[in-house]
Amino acid sequence: MAELRSILDEAAREGLISAEAGERLVPFLAARGVVVDAHAAGPLESAWSDTETLRFVRGFHDVLITIGILIALAGLWGLASLYAVLPAILVLAEILVKRQRLALPAVVLTLAVFAWTFRMMLSIYPSNADLWLTGDGIDRFIVAFPLIMGLFYLRYRVPLALALSIFSGLALVLALVFHLLQWASGDDAFILNHPTLVSVILFGCAIGLFVAALGFDLSDRFRRTTRSDVAFWLHLVAAPALLYSIRILLSLDGGWLDIMDANSFKTPVVVVIVALLMLIGLIIDRRAFVTSGLLTLGLAIYGIFRQGSATVDIYIFGTLIIVGVIVLVIGTGWMPLRRMVLRALPLGVVERLPPG
Known part of the structure; x- marks a missing residue:
């Protein structure tokens, strides 16, 4: 039989009861003989070790x-x-x-x-x-x-x-x-003729989307309500939006989204950007910031391989090995890595984030 806290949390997510009512019902029902799982009845932090469960x-x-x-x-x-x-x-x-x-x-x-x-x-x-x-x-x-x-x-x-x-x-x-x-400038092709301004606006919108997603996240630290589900979907769009809006800004001097040029400075820059997004994902406990950058990371690593004299097979399979290892390391060590990152942050910030 499913344990009591899980049932009450599910009822809260469905809007049948409030999260506060669910908390009060746990001791009430336990006192009347309803069995509560020992781990679930412990501190909130231990009950929510993985806050990104797909509901x-x-x-x-x-x-x-x-x-x-x-x-x-x-x-x-x-x-x-x-x-x-x-x-x-x-x-x-x-x-x-x-x-x-x-x-x-x-x-x-x-x-x-x-x-x-x-x-x-x-x-x-x-x-x-x-x-x-x-x-x-x-x-x-x-x-x-x-x-x-x-x-x-x-x-x-x-x-x-x-x-x-x-x-x-x-x-x-x-x-x-x-x-x-377009109306103010009198230019019917404003989007095509002003790529720099358009790229800055797109980046601003990506930031706005991320802020909206973060707002839903911070309003539900333990991710018990549908607000965290809304945040999940928004992050799923905000992460690639941030990544590709930055890529567009970087590519204005040499063609759209050209990061595979062996002589381009963009390749190491893109690797750094993906790493920063992964760090943000660890801080806010959202794996979307990791998965969204995998394709771009693979292309960037492929571009690094092209700078050498390796064969095409080495380009492809070497890239797959490196990206696969990164995914496995981050996936299996997500919680320890996140605890290391949280220890470096101020206490006031950590207290607003999902527990590590």
Whole structure:
């Protein structure tokens, strides 16, 4: 039988009770004979040694239903009108999310709503060069995403829906800023003609997204509520956004995202940036900052190998070995490494972070 604290924490994450009520219920029920796991009844820090557990994967029951959702929606999407897909998604959401509170199906249905919105907006604003290169009309294209995802969150309380609403809302603000700059400058190709300013703005937006994710994280230090789930999804976007916005800034002098040039100064710089993001990930206990940089780290190491006289096989397999070793070292030693980092930080900062 699942231990009591785990059940109460799950109820708090689902919004059935508050986290404070769950804490009060533990001794109340234990005094009346309900068995509480000895480790779970200990200090909060020991009960939360791993604060980045994926809560949307809870069993094969969810996986089986999710497979059925994917197959059914794929068939409906191919045979029926686009307007018939959304009602089907909402009916499934009412049954599987609103009533049964299934986690993984909730994630898939949220992504289905997002994909449906994207396809619907494409039908209204067909893809063209002006939309994607100059940004002309991109704000009207994006405006539906924060609205629809926000309404979906208000109805079903899926953390991913709120994260997508925040992310698309920031994208809408970004599009409006570019539209305003384009109008003020009288340059229809402002995005293409001012790469430096555009790169700085993109970097600022990435910082803003990271701050939003960090805000959700710091408001739920022990990661018991859905705020931490929202933070997880935001970090999943914020980490690569930070990385690639910095890469764009570094590549302005020699081509977009060119870090594999053997004679380029960017390769060691990118390695340093990835290392810093990994350090941030250790501090805030978010592995997204590690995983998001693996591809870029691999490309950078590949560029370092190219500076020598090694064969192509050595380029490829040497890169794979180094990246694999880094992943294994960080993965297996995450908690000891994090404790070492936390010991170097001020006590006031450590007390606001997840326990190590």
